[in-house]
Amino acid sequence: MTGEQLDVGVGPWPGDPPEDPRYDPELLAAGDRRNVVDRYRYWRREAVVADLDRRRHDFHVAIENWQHDLNIGTVVRNANAFLAAEVHIVGRRRWNRRGAMVTDRYQHVRHHETIDQLIAWAAEHDLPLVGIDNLPGCRPLETSTLPRRCVLLFGQEGPGLSEAARSACDQVFSIAQYGSTRSINAGVASGIAMHAWIRAHAGPPPT
Ligand SMILES: C[S@@+](CC[C@H](N)C(=O)[O-])C[C@H]1O[C@@H](n2cnc3c(N)ncnc32)[C@H](O)[C@@H]1O
Numbered sequence: 001m002t003g004e005q006l007d008v009g010v011g012p013w014p015g016d017p018p019e020d021p022r023y024d025p026e027l028l029a030a031g032d033r034r035n036v037v038d039r040y041r042y043w044r045r046e047a048v049v050a051d052l053d054r055r056r057h058d059f060h061v062a063i064e065n066w067q068h069d070l071n072i073g074t075v076v077r078n079a080n081a082f083l084a085a086e087v088h089i090v091g092r093r094r095w096n097r098r099g100a101m102v103t104d105r106y107q108h109v110r111h112h113e114t115i116d117q118l119i120a121w122a123a124e125h126d127l128p129l130v131g132i133d134n135l136p137g138c139r140p141l142e143t144s145t146l147p148r149r150c151v152l153l154f155g156q157e158g159p160g161l162s163e164a165a166r167s168a169c170d171q172v173f174s175i176a177q178y179g180s181t182r183s184i185n186a187g188v189a190s191g192i193a194m195h196a197w198i199r200a201h202a203g204p205p206p207t
Pocket residue numbers: 132133134135153154155156157158159160161173174175176177182183184185186187189
């Protein structure tokens with residue numbers, strides 16, 4: 001580990017440790033080098049999740065995972081950053097956690113074996129499925145407002161949204177592109193779409 005990496009976070013708590021039950025005695029004693037915002041320094045993981053749960057946003061995120069899509073870690077990390085209610089993985093249960101950079105510890109992740117299971121879950125919770133893909137007939141995200149309560153559904157590298165996923169969506173939104181590539185990757189697309197939701201519906205982030 002380089003000196004620069006060692007400087008991330010905080011060292012042991014100076015002086016007498018605080019009594020607050022949100023604090024983790026091991027982190028207080030050894031220091032907290034985790035990738036968390038400063039207000040969560042020394043907090044137990046469960047305390048961080050409970051605090052996030054009190055103010056999660058109304059949007060969910062779902063991604064199809066039929067071929068072990070490497071973008072899922074980035075989708076989970078973005079969902080944590082923009083505070084999605086939950087991430088839904090549709091298809092294979094296993095996904096590559098590397099890109100998540102441990103954010104999956106603070107994010108609710110639910111698995112659905114099939115698109116039909118996701119459709120049933122969304123109907124039960126009265127949440128429309130909103131596709132994000134560059135398909136014929138889709139609406140431009142730049143001049144549209146995403147619904148406040150929704151599941152943003154992303155396709156995977158290569159095929160994009162499956163036929164079953166497309167037909168389950170109430171609406172599909174595209175992200176404008178200007179170059180020669182057909183598409184951006186789903187991880188990047190998820191960050192742009194989640195930020196579009198934030199711009200429309202979220203207040204300022206906590207300080
Ligand atoms: C690599 S893309 C593949 C699919 C794409 N339909 C194509 O024509 O090549 C994988 C996923 O990223 C998201 N995505 C990529 N580019 C996008 C764009 N310009 N607009 C909206 N979503 C996009 C979509 O969720 C898509 O299913």
